[in-house]
Amino acid sequence: MSSSDRQTANxxxxxSPAFFHILLSLGEGERHGxxxxxxxxxxxxxxxxxxxxxxxxxxxxxxxxxxxxESDNRPDPHLDDERRRYYRITSYGRKVAxxxxxxxxxxxxxxxxxxxxxxxx
Amino acid sequence: xxxAPFSLKLYRFLLKLYPxxxxxxxxxxxxxxxxxxxxxxxxxxxxxxxxxxLLADLAVSIPLQFSRELSQDVxxxxxxxxxxxxxxxxxxxxLAIGIGANxxxxxxxxxxxxxxLPFHDPSRLVSLGTFFPPHSSxxxxxxWTQQQGTYLxxxxxxxxxxxxxxxxxxxxxxxxxxxxxxxxxVLGAHPVLGRWFCDGEDTPGKNAVxxxxxxxxxxxxxxxxxxxxxxxxxxGMPLTVIGIAPAGFNYPNKSDLWYAANYSPxxxxxxxxxxxxxxxxxxxxxxxxxxxxxRLWPRRxxxxxxxxxxxxxxxQDELAGPLKNASLMLMAGVILxxxxxxxxxxxxxxxxxxxxxxxxxxxxxxxxxxARIVQQLLTExxxxxxxxxxxxxxxxxxxxxxxxxxxxAPLPTQSxxxxxxxxxxxxxxxxxxxxxxxxxxPSLHAGRAQPSGARVSSSTRDAGLIxxxxxxxxxMLTIILLTASVSVGRAFVRVMKTDRGFAAKGLxxxxxxxxxxxxxxxxxxxxxxEEALDRVRRLPGVRSASETEFLPLGATGFVGGPxxxxxxxxxxxxxxxxxxxxxFKTMGGRILYGREFTDAEVRSDALIVVVNERFAxxxxxxxxxxxxxxxxxxxxxxxxxxxxxxxxYMTDTMDTAHSNQIFVPVHSPGGFVSTFVARVDxxxxxxxxxxRDTIRAVDTQVPVFGVKTMEQRMTxxxxxxKFYRTAVLFFAAFALFLAVIGIYSVVSYAxxxxxxxxxxxxxxxxxxxxxxxxxxxxxxxxxxxxxxxGIAGAMFTGRFLESLAEGAKSVDLATLISSFLxxxxxxxxxxxxxxxxxxxxxxxxxxxxx
Numbered sequence: 001m002s003s004s005d006r007q008t009a010n011x012x013x014x015x016s017p018a019f020f021h022i023l024l025s026l027g028e029g030e031r032h033g034x035x036x037x038x039x040x041x042x043x044x045x046x047x048x049x050x051x052x053x054x055x056x057x058x059x060x061x062x063x064x065x066x067x068x069x070e071s072d073n074r075p076d077p078h079l080d081d082e083r084r085r086y087y088r089i090t091s092y093g094r095k096v097a098x099x100x101x102x103x104x105x106x107x108x109x110x111x112x113x114x115x116x117x118x119x120x121x
Numbered sequence: 122x123x124x125a126p127f128s129l130k131l132y133r134f135l136l137k138l139y140p141x142x143x144x145x146x147x148x149x150x151x152x153x154x155x156x157x158x159x160x161x162x163x164x165x166x167x168x169x170x171x172x173x174x175l176l177a178d179l180a181v182s183i184p185l186q187f188s189r190e191l192s193q194d195v196x197x198x199x200x201x202x203x204x205x206x207x208x209x210x211x212x213x214x215x216l217a218i219g220i221g222a223n224x225x226x227x228x229x230x231x232x233x234x235x236x237x238l239p240f241h242d243p244s245r246l247v248s249l250g251t252f253f254p255p256h257s258s259x260x261x262x263x264x265w266t267q268q269q270g271t272y273l274x275x276x277x278x279x280x281x282x283x284x285x286x287x288x289x290x291x292x293x294x295x296x297x298x299x300x301x302x303x304x305x306x307v308l309g310a311h312p313v314l315g316r317w318f319c320d321g322e323d324t325p326g327k328n329a330v331x332x333x334x335x336x337x338x339x340x341x342x343x344x345x346x347x348x349x350x351x352x353x354x355x356x357g358m359p360l361t362v363i364g365i366a367p368a369g370f371n372y373p374n375k376s377d378l379w380y381a382a383n384y385s386p387x388x389x390x391x392x393x394x395x396x397x398x399x400x401x402x403x404x405x406x407x408x409x410x411x412x413x414x415x416r417l418w419p420r421r422x423x424x425x426x427x428x429x430x431x432x433x434x435x436x437q438d439e440l441a442g443p444l445k446n447a448s449l450m451l452m453a454g455v456i457l458x459x460x461x462x463x464x465x466x467x468x469x470x471x472x473x474x475x476x477x478x479x480x481x482x483x484x485x486x487x488x489x490x491x492a493r494i495v496q497q498l499l500t501e502x503x504x505x506x507x508x509x510x511x512x513x514x515x516x517x518x519x520x521x522x523x524x525x526x527x528x529x530a531p532l533p534t535q536s537x538x539x540x541x542x543x544x545x546x547x548x549x550x551x552x553x554x555x556x557x558x559x560x561x562x563p564s565l566h567a568g569r570a571q572p573s574g575a576r577v578s579s580s581t582r583d584a585g586l587i588x589x590x591x592x593x594x595x596x597m598l599t600i601i602l603l604t605a606s607v608s609v610g611r612a613f614v615r616v617m618k619t620d621r622g623f624a625a626k627g628l629x630x631x632x633x634x635x636x637x638x639x640x641x642x643x644x645x646x647x648x649x650x651e652e653a654l655d656r657v658r659r660l661p662g663v664r665s666a667s668e669t670e671f672l673p674l675g676a677t678g679f680v681g682g683p684x685x686x687x688x689x690x691x692x693x694x695x696x697x698x699x700x701x702x703x704x705f706k707t708m709g710g711r712i713l714y715g716r717e718f719t720d721a722e723v724r725s726d727a728l729i730v731v732v733n734e735r736f737a738x739x740x741x742x743x744x745x746x747x748x749x750x751x752x753x754x755x756x757x758x759x760x761x762x763x764x765x766x767x768x769x770y771m772t773d774t775m776d777t778a779h780s781n782q783i784f785v786p787v788h789s790p791g792g793f794v795s796t797f798v799a800r801v802d803x804x805x806x807x808x809x810x811x812x813r814d815t816i817r818a819v820d821t822q823v824p825v826f827g828v829k830t831m832e833q834r835m836t837x838x839x840x841x842x843k844f845y846r847t848a849v850l851f852f853a854a855f856a857l858f859l860a861v862i863g864i865y866s867v868v869s870y871a872x873x874x875x876x877x878x879x880x881x882x883x884x885x886x887x888x889x890x891x892x893x894x895x896x897x898x899x900x901x902x903x904x905x906x907x908x909x910x911g912i913a914g915a916m917f918t919g920r921f922l923e924s925l926a927e928g929a930k931s932v933d934l935a936t937l938i939s940s941f942l943x944x945x946x947x948x949x950x951x952x953x954x955x956x957x958x959x960x961x962x963x964x965x966x967x968x969x970x971x
Contacts, residue, residue, distance in 0.1 A: 034154045051178025052154045053139075056147040057185055083149030 009092070009099040012065065017048055018058045023067065023097040026089040030071045033059065033085065059087060067093035128159055128168070132175065138183050140190040141492035194500035201473075201501070208473070209505075212466045215859060216509030216555060219459035221516025224539060224548040226455045228517070229524050230448050231543050232535040233441040239369060239534040240436075241309020242396075247406070248439035249276070249393040252414055252431040257386040259323045262301060269395075272409035276395035277304040278382055279373055283794070284356050285637045285824055286377070287341065292637060294826050295337065295377035297355065302381060305332070307396050308372070314338075315349045315364035318381055328381035331360040335368040337377045355380065357637025369533045372440075394436060407433050440531040447528070447845060450921060454602065454852045459555060461598050464591045465859045466505070467559035471588050472870045474498070474563045495564045502560025503553075510552040514539065517548070527844040562587055585874075588867050593907030595863050596944060599856040600911025601918055603940040604932050606846075606853035608922055611936075613846040616839065622768035623673055624709025625831040629805050629812050630672060632796040632827035635789075640820055646789035647724075653819045654701065657799055660815060662808055666799040667704040670790035671696075673768045674838045675827075684783055685752045686740040695736060695781035696770065699790040705731070705765055707800045715747045715763035718786040726786070730759045733767035733782040751783055759785070796827065805830035860944065861951045868900050868955030876962070883964050893956040900952035901945065908941050915940070 015023070018040075025031055025039040033055055041049050050058070062068045071086040089097070132155050136148045155175070162171045202209040237243050255261045256278060266276045280299040285292035298304075302318035310317075313335060321327055331353065333341070342348035352359045360380065371377075373392070397406050414431035438445060474481070481494055521537045530536055538544065633653075635641035640649045650668060657666040684695040704710070705717045717731055730751045737746035743764045750758035767782050789795070797816060801808040813828045829837075872879070879892055919932030 032153075033150050034157045037154070049174070051174055051182070052151040053178040053182025053186075055154075056143075056151055057182050057189075060143065060146065060186075061189070084153045085150045 009095040013100045015100045030088040141496045143186040145490045198501045213509045215462040217512035219462035221513030222455040224517040225520025227547045228537045228544045232537045245397045246436035250432040272406045274396045274398045275307045277301045277307040279392045298376040299382045312364040313367045323381035330363045332364040332379045338365045463559040464595045468591045470563040498564040502556040506552045506556035589903045595860045596907030597911040599860045601914045602853040602856045604915035606849045607936045609849045622766045625835045628831035629799045650789045662802045664800045665703045665707045667707040668701040670699040672796045699787035711766040713764045723786045723788045728759045729762045731763035731784040736781040737764045865951040865955045868952045889960040896956045904948040
């Protein structure tokens with residue numbers, strides 16, 4: 001990662017939970033909207049349950065920021081529908097996700113140093 | 122809870138609430154997602170839970186997406202504006218003036234006609250105009266009110282005067298209303314302190330009580346509650362204060378205090394207000410009033426003014442008076458201005474949209490739907506309208522401050538203000554309606570633009586037609602405003618040129634009132650006036666000085682009656698004007714035959730008069746009137762010693778007809794107000810302080826007021842008609858300016874679009890001048906089409922102009938022709954200027970590029 005890339009990636013942090021989870025999900029491979037939603041819901045034990053409006057609103061913004069891009073592939077033929085859209089993470093999206101993870105790690109370390117680790121983590 | 126297919130249908134419908142861009146991109150995937158969710162949600166509970174989540178999601182995400190697309194569109198619009206600052210600035214200016222002037226004038230209409238009066242159930246209050254119920258005594262009047270129970274719940278009388286008020290040493294002038302005791306009960310007002318008049322307090326012996334205004338309470342008593350029961354002196358007469366009116370209550374006519382009516386037979390200075398019986402309709406009440414007026418007909422006839430009929434009007438309309446129609450006329454004017462401004466901006470936007478055809482086609486090819494493009498253009502229009510509205514607020518504030526100065530509201534609660542719910546709603550509605558009006562055509566036109574070139578030519582042709590129609594509409598509205606301005610302007614010039622019977626230049630006026638002062642006592646008045654007049658006449662620069670009871674243009678009351686000539690009654694009542702010696706010389710009046718009064722005649726109360734030409738001519742030649750006698754009733758006849766040109770005593774400057782006037786000599790005029798007049802050398806303004814101080818120095822306890830030059834009085838008197846004239850003139854000039862811009866832009870745009878065609882024609886041998894003439898003919902055709910409708914409109918609207926200026930109603934042929942010619946001339950110049958590019962076309966260069 002060049003220093004200028006890191007700088008722009010850092011400018012986008014902190015990411016909203018929805019953005020970060022979308023990036024995390026897409027980090028594992030291409031997904032369509034509903035698959036993303038289900039993956040995020042599973043990952044957060046149902047705490048982050050994005051409705052279609054919020055999900056595609058986030059996707060719209062992330063496409064504009066260049067964090068993700070639309071894919072022409074249709075890897076899941078069972079659920080395929082010509083109107084369904086598939087997305088994948090961009091290399092810039094990966095950098096931003098890394099920057100966000102680093103930020104969270106630093107924050108977690110600081111919290112641990114200040115408050116200690118929970119006994120029943 | 123909705124079943125699965127219905128859920129999908131409903132959701133599809135709700136997706137339409139998203140902005141166009143987002144909808145274009147994601148409606149399909151979102152629907153797919155819902156289908157997946159529905160497949161996984163079985164049972165009513167799961168479905169309910171799903172829909173609750175969906176609705177919450179829609180509620181949050183729709184506004185969010187709207188704000189995102191809006192900010193995108195706003196940024197795009199600002200970039201476009203920055204590329205064409207001149208065009209954008211012009212559009213904003215035109216709309217700002219249109220919306221601002223509309224908001225300003227509407228705030229006046231709102232205050233005068235829409236906002237409720239500060240009285241109980243004001244819609245039931247009426248004014249009975251040119252109608253005099255029996256009022257020889259309080260008993261007679263109140264018996265009459267009880268008889269009117271069929272249609273009037275109650276009625277009250279009002280008469281107004283200016284009086285001297287306060288301590289004997291330094292009285293102030295105050296506006297007093299004599300009222301019947303039930304005046305406040307009729308209005309349904311409540312005192313802030315004390316009480317109103319009681320039954321019987323308008324009869325002699327019980328009437329030494331007064332109610333004072335909130336303002337006077339603060340001024341004289343600094344808001345002290347002990348004001349109640351204290352004594353104030355009105356023209357020297359002690360009155361006990363029994364009540365304080367609430368703040369803002371100063372009806373009628375900015376009254377400072379109210380005093381019980383002084384009934385007398387034959388007094389026709391009364392105004393009658395009443396409250397309608399509950400349940401009775403206006404037509405029923407009017408019918409009953411006509412019957413009552415007919416019953417009292419003989420009394421009405423005593424007025425000697427048969428052209429005025431009794432009239433029942435709502436108190437609100439009566440208070441608005443002539444301002445009502447004038448304000449409505451101005452409102453119509455500013456609406457026309459806004460329409461013209463909108464047509465112009467629509468025209469500009471049409472041209473701009475056409476110029477952006479390539480950009481819009483590319484966006485369309487890249488997937489932007491028609492709805493998305495229209496949304497972007499509408500945002501552009503709304504933004505234009507919004508910025509113009511903000512700028513328009515300045516215009517509105519300026520309009521209001523001007524209106525407050527020129528035609529102040531009759532009541533304090535009717536003050537003109539933009540910060541009023543109704544006015545703000547109107548401003549918002551005007552802005553939105555404007556943006557829809559000027560944005561609809563360009564947006565629809567742009568929405569139809571397709572990437573393929575097949576429809577371009579037909580769509581261009583349509584756009585050309587629409588733009589020409591807009592120009593024709595503008596020309597039509599401009600002609601209406603032009604004829605109105607010519608008509609109102611000519612009427613105003615007539616008013617200014619009217620011979621008022623005196624020379625205002627170099628004339629100083631100062632009023633005094635001896636009422637209630639030690640000088641007001643019989644026997645003390647003559648020495649006061651003699652001394653004051655003597656001192657003024659001896660001042661350096663004063664050529665002559667005199668005094669009178671009524672001053673031209675500013676008379677607030679009259680005395681007069683059925684004067685006759687050698688015992689023969691005149692057709693009309695005459696006004697009697699008490700004046701001192703040298704009056705006509707000082708006023709710059711014209712003595713046609715005979716002479717005016719001398720000092721000796723004034724001092725000796727000689728039985729002589731000076732009459733105006735109109736009175737004298739009723740009985741033969743004016744020159745022969747001298748030495749004849751003026752008679753009235755059984756009074757001793759008075760000999761006519763002079764005939765003069767009548768003076769204009771009417772406060773309404775539009776009413777220039779002079780009445781019969783009888784000038785009588787008096788050494789101490791002062792039934793109403795005494796006014797000193799002095800003709801001075803040099804500027805009258807420079808002499809004002811010296812003359813005022815000289816009169817004040819004669820006796821400091823006598824209030825001195827109305828210190829003005831006659832020219833100032835003249836300016837004040839014509840301020841309103843002058844304002845209307847200026848406003849209409851401004852409307853017309855602005856409309857003409859917009860029309861010129863509109864015509865020019867249409868023509869120059871047409872030339873730009875037809876450059877290729879022009880080049881071919883030039884190559885085939887046509888001369889540039891011939892091509893320009895063809896364009897001129899085509900352009901003028903549009904102008905003439907608009908002008909024909911404009912002339913019809915002007916003839917229709919002409920009759921309403923009377924409310925702005927007397928005599929402005931007739932839109933004559935000359936006005937119509939001159940308006941048409943001026944717009945045709947201006948249009949020709951615009952078209953000629955718009956086609957100048959043809960003359961510069963280089964055929965070889967053009968064909969090489971092609």
